[in-house]
Amino acid sequence: MRRVLFSACALAALALGGAAQAETIAVTNARILTAGPAGEIATGTIVFKDGKITAVGANVPTPAGAKVIDAHGGVVAPGFFATGSLLGAVEVGSLGNDLSVNNPAIGASFDIQYGLNPESGLFPVARLGGLTSAVVLPLPVGGRGGEDSDEEDDNASKYTAGPGGEGSKSHALFAGTGAVIDLAGHEALVTKAKVAMVAPFGQSGARVAGGSRGAEFVALKEALADVRDFMKNKAAYDRAAYRDLALSRGDLEALIPVVEGKMPLVAVVHRASDIRQVLAFAREEHIKVILEGAQEGWVVAAEIAKAGVPVLLNPFDDRPESYEELAATMDNAGRLSAAGVTVAFESTGGSARARETRYEAGSAVSHGMAYDAAVAAITINPAKIFGVADRTGSLEPGKDADLVIWTGDPFEPLSQPTAVFIHGQAQPMTSRQIELRDRYKDLGRALPPGYTHP
Structure with missing residues (x-):
């Protein structure tokens, strides 16, 4: 079993190419809001492969060779x-x-x-x-x-x-x-x-x-x-x-x-x-x-x-x-x-x-x-x-792996998503607004040519 640090780098790697889609991914050590018959699982694991959830529960074993994301006690919820x-x-x-x-x-x-x-x-x-x-x-x-x-x-x-x-x-x-x-x-x-x-x-x-x-x-x-x-x-x-x-x-x-x-x-x-x-x-x-x-x-x-x-x-x-x-x-x-x-x-x-x-x-x-x-x-x-x-809306085996990993309770404004999966594919954790923020937050660096005067 290979353990991967729960980081932006690891998640970016998951998002690259079609290989990630076929890889088995296990999110462990998570409080899971299933929105299904199982209700809330205080500490559990959710496993998905090929875009579908294969297992979710408190005592789910991690499959051999799975890429593991440790949620560190965070919350996993349906998208x-x-x-x-x-x-x-x-x-x-x-x-x-x-x-x-x-x-x-x-x-x-x-x-x-x-x-x-x-x-x-x-x-x-x-x-x-x-x-x-x-x-x-x-x-x-x-x-x-x-x-x-x-x-x-x-x-x-x-x-x-x-x-x-x-x-x-x-x-x-x-x-x-x-x-x-x-x-x-x-x-x-x-x-x-x-x-x-x-x-x-x-x-x-x-x-x-x-x-x-x-x-x-x-x-x-x-x-x-x-x-x-x-x-x-x-x-x-x-x-x-x-x-x-x-x-x-x-x-x-x-x-x-x-x-x-x-x-x-x-x-x-x-x-x-x-x-x-x-x-x-x-x-x-x-x-x-x-x-x-x-x-x-x-x-x-x-x-x-x-x-x-x-x-x-x-x-x-x-x-x-x-x-x-x-x-x-x-x-x-x-x-x-x-x-x-x-x-x-x-x-x-x-x-x-x-x-x-x-x-x-x-x-x-x-x-x-x-x-x-x-x-x-x-x-x-x-x-x-x-x-x-039948496809989405809850975390149950057989459904699409549409899920989000949160730092805490998703209803708390200070909680933030650390990973978003749609059909099992990790989504980029950025937006144009964030990219513009990062581009211009350092006012001391040289601006792009369009922002300089001749």
Whole structure:
């Protein structure tokens, strides 16, 4: 057995070439947060090879010839998820994004996967916050917050789904489908595409439908009825021998998995009364839903739990920033979790601040959420909600070796990752920001030629 010092040099060597992928690696002397049935292991070993975990436990022997990384009592946790993230679709928000579309023929059929950039400079920053996966979701009209500005109101009116001077624009009822990606920065970054359809509800949904919440539900029911009719009469539709349908053929096709109950609908909703309406709508239409936002979710926690509906939320959404969020509170996550709701934390600040996801989890714990529930909210829960739990989200044999070694509790701001593995490959522990820091921290040395005057 060869012992390797737990150092940046050793980890850099692991990252070089394909040979490291085939090598057996054992991380020993670690407190392991499995996020799986084994729970927390006070002191244990995790072994992985060829990108997959082969063993994890308190008494796991180190395989002969394995490269050993001594965690020195640090924490090993699954790689975290940036859920509801903009990673890969937004570099600088003011310069545009690949998260939304204004095209009468493309609404539900908009697919986020095709615009993702595997070379995003924000991936390394996110990895240094312990993130190895992201759930990237399209932005619906009105965004994901509560009530919006007057400027956004004017913009939303362009998407009105009801009759108007420019006719029906029912495509705006649906924002498109999201994807789960890994953050290793390679071309094959999509773990699973078409994981969910996104739609705005509450005030934003009302704007799309012409100004009324009631109008949106009428428009949604008509749209789903059109999808069901389309499924039964595709041949007639293709011959132009069927009645006109509000949605394009692409949108109708994209919504078939939703009406069949195979693809969940992410309902962006905030107010408790709106949440109740969404739950009732899902029951009546026999579709699966995921609540996103849910700042007043704790008010109807028992109803959400009874319906078996998961919730995506940001624990920092604690202020009544609109009339849709008057009951927002820092203990929303804890109350929902205690009621039996499956909770996943959404990424703070879009893409540039996704690395702060672990701070959200720590804050939720400080406001009453159980520690293991907070761990689950950024690991196994998003993996389950979006259908990739068979591959990642917890440290179990057979799953991808997506894991992070920390100096201490990952929810403590002073703890830092010392190694990040995605599919068993060690990731560079640097980013452009760190490289720029190192380049210019010594002001006494000569500057590059571009910084000197002739």
